[in-house]
Amino acid sequence: MISKKMEKAFNDQIALEGTASFIYLAMASWCDREGLEGCAQFMHRQSAEENMHMLKLYTYLSEVDGFAVTPAIKQPPHSYKSVQDMFKAVYAHEQKVTASINKLTALATKEGDQTAFNFLQWYVMEQREEENLIRSILDKIKLIGEGPHSLYYLDKEIKAINEAELSKEE
Ligand code: OFO
Secondary structure (H helix, E strand, C coil), X not given: CCCHHHHHHHHHHHHHHHHHHHHHHHHHHHHHHCCCHHHHHHHHHHHHHHHHHHHHHHHHXXXXXXXXXXXXCCCCCCCCCCHHHHHHHHHHHHHHHHHHHHHHHHHHHHXXXXXXXXXXXXXXXXXXXXHHHHHHHHHHHXXXXXXXXXXXXXXXXXXXXXXXXXXXXX
């Protein structure tokens, strides 16, 4: 059993994760167009991961006799000034997701919903890892730069980071 207030907050989170999945999918498309193969692969994996985050919340709501609502998602932007600009947008979105998860766990505590609180701890950990990953990429971009000669190398680095992330999932 879940309260109506918690159900609404979970559905808002579902919308945020779905939005993240679409934003990252559109980013993958932009990267592909720019010939940034490694970045495109990274964004495709991120998009799939956010979709999985959304589905996990969906399943949870069903398990606690709640009602999961499929969100309406606005078309995300399909172009960026630079790779740095794109990763800055990812970082900003992840910070927004973290703030929302924190609010959700605070609400679970307020409502005395221990089941939801426990379930949400997975997301708390996940957000810490995600923010750390994106911050480390932004640091790399600062070091490598984005000039015509560094872009090829930067894309290779992001490809390697993506492969490392994929191997964690195996
Ligand atoms: Fe699910 O928001 Fe990123 O990780």
